[in-house]
Amino acid sequence: MAEPSLAPQNHGVNRPVHHTLASAANLANLLPTGTTLAFQTFAPSFSNNGLCHLSNRYLTAILTFVCAAFCFLSSFTDTFVDGTGKLHYGIATFRGLYIFNFDERDRDRYEKKELKRFRLRFVDFVHAFVSLMLFLIFALSDSNVQSCYFSQVGSDWNSLFMNLPMGAGALSTFLFTIFPTTRRGIGYADITAHRV
Structure with a gap:
């Protein structure tokens, strides 16, 4: 008697599921996870664990602004692999992609139309x-930031600050899944899709 095969059977049904799972796997690149992690790393020391003096308020505001700017600008970054296998990084403009790590030899190899x-x-x-708004919601929901800037708010505002990140995360995940992007930003896991 033959042993039953444990290999998955592919009858064409898994294709939409695979596409959906691939999109969900790349949400970590679309959501501002790295920026939020960096913010949560520095926020306790910059805000003096929520016991803010004037200098701590300025430091926390600067940290929030820098992380928010990075979060916004990283949505426009892209990467591609050229014919030689070299990985290029750039930022999208209205004319095309401005490459950061071009050599002069590489610049002659690519035409602007590519x-x-x-x-x-x-x-x-x-x-x-959406990434910027999501980051700002998470940043303002941080307990150290709340103690620093919103120490006098009531329980209604505390409840809002507690529940807003979950709702905003779910909404942004839905929007990113419905309106996917073809960008493969710096640090994106799947860079093989863009070849020039």
Whole structure:
């Protein structure tokens, strides 16, 4: 008697599921997880664990601004692998992709029309603003930031600060899944899709 096969059977049904799971796996790159982690690392010391003096308020505001700017701008970054296997990093502009790590030899190899397909689109701005708003919600919900800036608010505001990140995270995940982007930003796990 033959042993039953444990290998998964592929009858074409798993294709939509695979696409959905691949999109969900890349949400960590779309959501501002790295920026939020950096903010949560520095916020306790910058805010003096919520016991803010004037200098701590300025430091926390500067940290929030820098992380928010990085979160916004990282939505416009992209990467591609050229024909030689070299990985290039750049930022999207209205004319195409501005490459950070081009050598002069590389610059002659690519025509502008090849990099024009990476130009800015409307969905890039949607992703940038959603990521920015999501980061600001998480930053303002941090207990040290709340103690520093919102120490006098009542229980209604505390309840809002507690529940807002979960709702905003679910909404942004839904929006990123419904309106996917083709950007493969710096640090993106799946860079093989862009080849020039």
